[in-house]
Amino acid sequence: xxxxxxxxxxxxxxxxxxxxxxxxxxxxxxxxxxxxxxxxxxxxxxxxxxxxxxxxxxxxxxxxxxxxxxxxxxxxxxxxxxxxxxxxxxxxxxxxxxxxxxxxxxxxxxxxxxxxxxxxxxxxxxxxxxxxxxxxxxxxxxxxxxxxxxxxxxxxxxxxxxxxxxxxxxxxxxxxxxxxxxxxxxxxxxxxxxxxxxxxxxxxxxxxxxxxxxxxxxxxxxxxxxxxxxxxxxxxxxxxxxxxxxxxxxxxxxxxxxxxxxxxxxxxxxxxxxxxxxxxxxxxxxxxxxxxxxxxxxxxxxxxxxxxxxxxxxxxxxxxxxxxxxxxxxxxxxxxxxx
Amino acid sequence: xxxxxxxxxxxxxxxxxxxxxxxxxxxxxxxxxxxxxxxxxxxxxxxxxxxxxxxxxxxxxxxxxxxxxxxxxxxxxxxxxxxxxxxxxxxxxxxxxxxxxxxxxxxxxxxxxxxxxxxxxxxxxxxxxxxxxxxxxxxxxxxxxxxxxxxxxxxxxxxxxxxxxxxxxxxxxxxxxxxxxxxxxxxxxxxxxxxxxxxxxxxxxxxxxxxxxxxxxxxxxxxxxxxxxxxxxxxxxxxxxxxxxxxxxxxxxxxxxxxxxxxxxxxxxxxxxxxxxxxxxxxxxxxxxxxxxxxxxxxxxxxxxxxxxxxxxxxxxxxxxxxxxxxxxxxxxxxxxxx
Numbered sequence: 001x002x003x004x005x006x007x008x009x010x011x012x013x014x015x016x017x018x019x020x021x022x023x024x025x026x027x028x029x030x031x032x033x034x035x036x037x038x039x040x041x042x043x044x045x046x047x048x049x050x051x052x053x054x055x056x057x058x059x060x061x062x063x064x065x066x067x068x069x070x071x072x073x074x075x076x077x078x079x080x081x082x083x084x085x086x087x088x089x090x091x092x093x094x095x096x097x098x099x100x101x102x103x104x105x106x107x108x109x110x111x112x113x114x115x116x117x118x119x120x121x122x123x124x125x126x127x128x129x130x131x132x133x134x135x136x137x138x139x140x141x142x143x144x145x146x147x148x149x150x151x152x153x154x155x156x157x158x159x160x161x162x163x164x165x166x167x168x169x170x171x172x173x174x175x176x177x178x179x180x181x182x183x184x185x186x187x188x189x190x191x192x193x194x195x196x197x198x199x200x201x202x203x204x205x206x207x208x209x210x211x212x213x214x215x216x217x218x219x220x221x222x223x224x225x226x227x228x229x230x231x232x233x234x235x236x237x238x239x240x241x242x243x244x245x246x247x248x249x250x251x252x253x254x255x256x257x258x259x260x261x262x263x264x265x266x267x268x269x270x271x272x273x274x275x276x277x278x279x280x281x282x283x284x285x286x287x288x289x290x291x292x293x294x295x296x297x298x299x300x301x302x303x304x305x306x307x308x309x310x311x312x313x314x315x316x317x318x319x320x321x322x323x324x325x326x327x328x329x330x331x332x333x334x335x336x337x338x339x
Numbered sequence: 340x341x342x343x344x345x346x347x348x349x350x351x352x353x354x355x356x357x358x359x360x361x362x363x364x365x366x367x368x369x370x371x372x373x374x375x376x377x378x379x380x381x382x383x384x385x386x387x388x389x390x391x392x393x394x395x396x397x398x399x400x401x402x403x404x405x406x407x408x409x410x411x412x413x414x415x416x417x418x419x420x421x422x423x424x425x426x427x428x429x430x431x432x433x434x435x436x437x438x439x440x441x442x443x444x445x446x447x448x449x450x451x452x453x454x455x456x457x458x459x460x461x462x463x464x465x466x467x468x469x470x471x472x473x474x475x476x477x478x479x480x481x482x483x484x485x486x487x488x489x490x491x492x493x494x495x496x497x498x499x500x501x502x503x504x505x506x507x508x509x510x511x512x513x514x515x516x517x518x519x520x521x522x523x524x525x526x527x528x529x530x531x532x533x534x535x536x537x538x539x540x541x542x543x544x545x546x547x548x549x550x551x552x553x554x555x556x557x558x559x560x561x562x563x564x565x566x567x568x569x570x571x572x573x574x575x576x577x578x579x580x581x582x583x584x585x586x587x588x589x590x591x592x593x594x595x596x597x598x599x600x601x602x603x604x605x606x607x608x609x610x611x612x613x614x615x616x617x618x619x620x621x622x623x624x625x626x627x628x629x630x631x632x633x634x635x636x637x638x639x640x641x642x643x644x645x646x647x648x649x650x651x652x653x654x655x656x657x658x659x660x661x662x663x664x665x666x667x668x669x670x671x672x673x674x675x676x677x678x
Contacts (some may be wrong), residue, residue, distance in 0.1 A: 027498060031523050035505040095464060101455035118438035118508050125434060125467070126501035132471060133494045136487065143650060144483035148475065149492065155472045162465035166374040169457050182368050254558055 008322055009062065012075065016061045019083040021045070023134040027126055038123045040131075042094055042111050049108040056106065060197045061086040063222075066330070067201025067215055069323035080137035081150055081200040087131035089193060092161055093122035099169060120308050144203065150200055157196035163234065164188020175274055178264030182257055186227050187220075192221030202317070212318035218310050218327070225306035228336050231256035232299045235287050244328050257296035257302060265293045307335040347661055348401065351414065355400045359421040360384070362473040366465055376464045378469075381433055381450050385391055388447040395445065399536045400425040402561075405669070406540025406554055408662035419476035420489055420539040426470035427493065428532060431500055433463035437509060479544065489539055496535035501525020510594050517603030521596055525566050526559075533562030541656070553656035557649050557666070564645035565673050570595035571638045574626050587622050595635035596641060604632045646674040 020043065028036045040046040044054030061082035068078035096102075098120055104110060111122035138147045139232045167185040169175055198219030202212040222328060231292040233239075234249035234256055253276070262269040269290045272278070278286065290296065312329050319327050359382065367375045379385040383393030400421035407417035435441075436449040437459055443449060449455050451459035474493060477486045506524040510516055537558030541551040572578075573595055588595045592615070601608040608629045611617070613650035617625065628636065649670050 027502070029502055032502045032505055034509065036504060092464075095460050100458055117456070119505065121434050121438055122501055122504045124507075125431075126469060126498065128464070129494055129497040129501060133491070133498065136491055136494070139487060144487050148478060149488060152472070152475055155468055155475070158468040159465065159472065162461055162468060163366070163368055163371045163374060165461045166371055166458070166465075169461065170373065223645065231385050 008326060012062055012065045013058060015076070015079060016058055016065070016082055016086065019079045019134075020061075020086060022034050023083050023087060023130055024127075026130055026133055035123060035126060035282070036255040038111060038115060038119065039127055041114070042090060042127075044106070044108075044124070047108075054106055054108055056090075058086060060089055060193060063194065063197040063219060063327075063330075064201045066323045066327050067198045067219070067319075069201075070319035070327050071147045071202045071205035071207045071211065071215060072320055073205025075323070077138075077141050078201055078204045078228035079162070080134055080140075081154075081204060082197075084131045084135040085152060085193060085197050085200065087127055087134060088158060088161075091124050091127040091131060092165075092193075094120060094127065096123075096165065099165065101214045111133055124184065139205070140196070146203065150203055153196050153199050153203065157192045160192035162188075164190075164192065168255065177255065177260055178283045179257075179260050180264075182255070182260040183224075185255070186224060186257075190222045190227040191223035194226070198222075211317050214313050217313035217319055218331075221306050221310035221313055222331055222334065223332070227336055228257050228299055228303035228306055231258060232303060235259075235290065236296055248280075248287075250278055250283050250286055251280065253278075258290055261295045262290045262293055265295075267293055269293050269295070303335060307331055342390050347665060351401055351404045353396055354396060354415070355404070355421055355425065356525065358418045358473075359400075359425060362426060362469055363466075364510040365469055365472055374465060375463060377450060377454060378466055380453070381429060381462070381466075382439070383445070383447075385446075391665075392444055393447055395429075397425060399428055399532060402533065402536040402558060402666075402669075403540045405662045405665050406537045406558070406658075407544045408540075409658035409660065409666050410541045410544035410546045410550065410554060410656070411659055412540070412544025414662070416477075416480050417540055417543045419473055419479075420493075420543060423470045423474040423493060424536050424539065424627060426466055426473060427497060427500075430463050430466040431504075431532075433459060433466060434601050435504065437463075437588065438504065462495065477543070489542055492535050492538050495531060496505060496531045499531035501527075503529075503531065507594065516594065516599055518596075518599050519603075521594070521599045522563075524594070525563060525596075529566045530559045530562035533565070534559035537561075544626060550656050553652050556652035557656055557670075560645050560649035560652055561670055561673065564642050564649055564670070567638055567642035567645055568674055570597055571635070571642060572596075574629065575635055587619075587626075589617055589622050589625055592617075592621065597629055597638045600634045600637045601629045601632055604634075606632055608632050646670055 024036065024039050024043065027039065037046055037166055044050055044052070044056070059197040064078050064082035064085055065075040069075040069145060092106065094111050097105055098112045098117055102110055103113045110120070115123070132151070135151055136147070138150055164185050164187065167181070168189060171185070195216050196219070199212060204214035207215070231249065234254065235258055249259065259273065263273060269286065270284060311328065314327060314331065363375065363378050366378060376385055383389055383391070383395070403417050403421035403424055404414040408414040431443065433450050436444055437451045437456055441449055442452045449459070450462055453460070459524065471490070474490055475486070477489055501524065503524050506520070507528060510524070534555050535558070538551060538555040541554035546554070551667060570588065573593065573598055588598065598612065602612060608625065611625060611628070650667065653666055653670065
């Protein structure tokens with residue numbers, strides 16, 4: 001996934017994988033093995049299309065471990081927190097795929113598509129529970145008080161996730177959306193868990209309050225920057241602009257940053273978007289219209305400013321060593337990626 | 340709800356209500372108030388049909404508090420655990436109603452029926468998170484180590500809930516069900532949370548390992564007995580037998596204890612049940628057929644034996660005072676109820 005610090009990243013990814021598998025094993029019980037199989041399928045370990053690509057990039061758990069190391073801790077101590085964050089992320093993906101009626105994820109059929117909505121809801125609930133169980137493993141190396149703090153950081157992030165998802169779903173019925181509606185949604189859906197990831201890493205490293213808050217701000221702004229950049233690529237990225245691809249956010253109806261900017265202009269773009277049922281052959285001209293109305297510039301500037309804020313927060317957090325360099329590189333890389 | 344120890348019960352129920360409202364308030368956030376409203380609706384506080392009846396009987400949180408008091412603790416200390424157990428129960432109801440396609444609960448429209456499946460899944464996730472956040476409040480009066488133990492008791496119960504629900508859903512595709520399939524499902528779906536309720540009460544009271552295990556067994560067997568009795572009433576209770584009611588488990592296709600007993604006989608009852616689409620006018624004769632095959636006797640004996648085991652476990656747990664008497668009365672009452 002990440003091209004920076006190849007050796008360190010590979011070490012972290014391998015440790016995360018081991019920890020994740022151990023965490024998911026806990027669901028197993030005589031007569032109930034298929035529930036574990038569903039989770040293993042979702043995590044990319046089993047079934048058609050299984051393999052490293054199918055499991056996602058593991059950016060969140062890597063962030064937990066890099067932050068812990070960059071804050072002066074031993075990353076190994078943060079492994080349960082890293083696995084927990086990845087499990088929470090995946091629980092939310094299972095439920096999001098049902099809520100968004102998405103038939104595929106990472107090129108494979110989604111859980112609900114294969115096993116039906118009822119079993120998929122329940123499998124998500126099982127994964128959510130496994131995430132919290134896994135976090136309890138922190139206690140093996142950390143004080144009870146710190147383990148409880150970590151649980152609360154995570155629970156607050158989960159609450160924000162559900163608030164963000166609530167807003168996303170609620171926006172479907174609205175015809176007066178604008179930029180103001182974007183940030184509360186993305187703070188919940190994307191930034192909350194990344195903020196929790198860096199806060200957990202710093203918490204486990206044992207840094208003082210102020211540096212921990214700086215690491216948290218780094219994660220939060222990284223998340224916001226990441227989403228803004230993702231939204232930019234979702235309309236003007238190479239895959240999206242060809243018009244042949246179904247990957248364009250203009251086709252899926254995603255309430256992305258440039259789209260909400262455009263809706264707020266209440267001009268030609270907004271008129272067409274609210275009519276709905278946008279066709280592949282319209283994408284190129286509609287993207288051009290949105291660009292003419294300022295949506296592309298606005299989004300690029302937002303991504304740049306947020307990355308700048310992320311890097312500034314990181315500087316205040318005084319990251320150390322190889323892991324610190326990796327965090328800086330990660331922020332740059334996320335902004336300058338093309339896909 | 341409970342007719343025993345009226346004054347004590349009323350005090351506990353009022354305290355539980357206050358704690359629950361406080362717990363659910365935590366989801367509130369500017370711009371997101373409607374998510375809190377959905378949860379308040381589900382809990383019977385808001386919307387059409389709101390009122391004490393709409394919120395359920397609160398048996399689980401009362402069990403937590405009575406157990407804590409009967410084990411020699413102050414029930415007030417167990418309030419966060421009591422509220423947590425009730426919130427977990429309600430989270431699972433929100434998701435179960437979607438999974439079972441149930442349009443009503445406690446005489447009111449279900450969450451998914453009013454706000455759609457996506458918002459209902461997400462509201463359930465929010466309530467699940469609030470449950471865990473609430474448990475953290477134990478720390479205000481209890482040691483960190485005990486708070487972590489309580490969290491693990493709860494997480495294991497949640498894991499069992501999802502296993503039980505997995506089995507329930509998986510049974511829909513099977514045509515070879517028998518009694519053996521009943522207990523693993525009910526241990527997860529019903530008994531696990533009641534076992535956790537009494538274990539949490541005893542844990543917070545600070546009793547030693549052996550008595551805590553006895554309190555746990557009490558809760559578990561009470562849960563199993565409760566379910567067996569519920570299943571009996573679901574077919575031969577006054578409401579179910581009239582044939583005019585749609586409340587019969589024979590109409591809803593519920594895999595209850597007498598039904599699974601009957602399916603295991605592979606006789607006339609099983610043949611009719613597997614054909615499906617059972618009509619109201621058939622209920623009376625089908626119930627008589629199942630009774631002739633031994634389903635009613637088997638279920639009554641099971642409920643009696645399990646209640647006996649529950650009472651024996653309770654005796655071993657050496658419950659004290661008014662709360663101890665209330666627990667004994669509760670077990671008798673659950674067995675001898677007629678609806």
